[in-house]
Amino acid sequence: MPKLELLKKYAKLIVEVGANVQKDQLLVVRSSTDTNELARLIVEAGYNAGAKAVKVQWNDPYVSRSNFDGMSIETLEEVPPWTIDEAKYFVENNGCVISITSPVPGLNKGVDPTKMQRAGIAQMKAFKFYQDHMMGNHAQWTVVAAPNAVWAQKVFPELEENEAVEALWNAILDASRVTESNDPIMEWEEHNKRLLSHNEILNNYQFDTLHFKNSVGTDLTIKLVENHIWAGGGETSSKGVYFNPNIPTEENFTMPHKFGVNGKVVATIPLNYQGNLIENFWLEFKDGKVVDYGAEKQQETLKSLLEVDEGSKHLGEVALISYNSPINNTGILFYNTLFDENASCHLALGRAYPMNVEGGTSMTPEQLEAVGSNQSMGHSDFMFGSNDMQIEGTQKDGTKVLIFKDGDFVI
Ligand code: ZN
Ligand code: ZN
Helix, strand or coil: CCHHHHHHHHHHHHHHHHHCCCCEEEEEEEHHHHHHHCCCCCHHHHCCCCCCEEEEEEECHHHHHHHHCCCCCHHCCCCCCHHHHHHHHHHCCCCCEEEECCCCCCCCCCCCCCHHHHHHHHHHHHCCCHHHHHHHCCCCCEEEEECHHHHHHHHHCCCCCHHHHHHHHHHHHHHHCCCCCCCCCHHHHHHHHHHHHHHHHHHHHHHCCCEEEEECCCEEEEEECECCCEEECCCCCCCCCCCEECCCCCCCEEEEEEEEEEEEEECCEEEECEEEEEEEEEEEEECCCCEEEEEEEEHHHHHHHHHCHHHHHEEEEEEECCCCCCHHHHCCCCCCCHHHHHCCCCEEEEEEEEEEEHHHHHHHHHHHHHCCCCCCEEEEEEECCCCEEEEECCCCCCCCHHHHHHHEEEE
């Protein structure tokens, strides 16, 4: 474990810059039992920031695994009504949410994929109102990470358990811009400003299409929706509170047109989906839809990801990240999307973010559908950036602009 003072700095950053907890606001903390130390510090930081109440929702990945084994599909599909009431209470009382992710790699190996898929779909259906509320930014939310021993040893297999946990803590704190000597809150203000300036440049161009090409086999054209908005860094909730949905974050992202993606994309970092690692995979798109795909490992998992619903075969997000990002520079594969997605350019299969189109957060699902925004219960990011990625934008009048050369911004 790093020094307590360093962890307190991290907790304060999460509460004040991540969720930006307001005076007398309800704060919800979602934590694994593996990350109770950080959760306790966040609760304390939450009250220091003026929270009216802090509710912790504990989960235990090992209990979840036992449930998958021990329950029938029918039982797994039952969503207890009190858990829905709880989520309704959080929505009605303007709760902001801090989620600590701490995946246990390989834990769900061997679970019947149909069980995981059906349970996941039942959860997504039951909590759709909650997802719509949070993803529509009607309250502040943030996702952060903390290590567990299994995850740490997956990332640092050559180290003893304690050393591996310490090393993963250091990597997470570095990536989150928390050091012994700095003021992370001030540093995040600077970082947000840089991301904002790339958003502004890209928004002014209003590219019709982006063309991605590199030597590993990606040759993909993505049409962007009309009046798309590039976002990244901090966001403002519909109630006017500025917050950071992810710590760390390095991305500038926007909304692809649901029916406007053509060509092939080759992933460059494995994708961890429901505890399974999909490796060396590719997808072929025609008019926005995945028409062919392959993976060296866990092709079945990729198949079930694509078959969640109609929208899971279409893209909902395209994100640009310099290959020279601080996270990529660590050279560490974190086996965790929060970090790996900030290492390189990525796409997401599934639901689009309504805020990525003008007026999107106040549109009905039908209106969003009409502008080309993908609808799905899922949202899975995968990385395809490389050190030789080239991106060319084409404006409506046909003007071409080079955006990325050799994996980095040139605008
Ligand atoms: Zn993203
Ligand atoms: Zn995403």
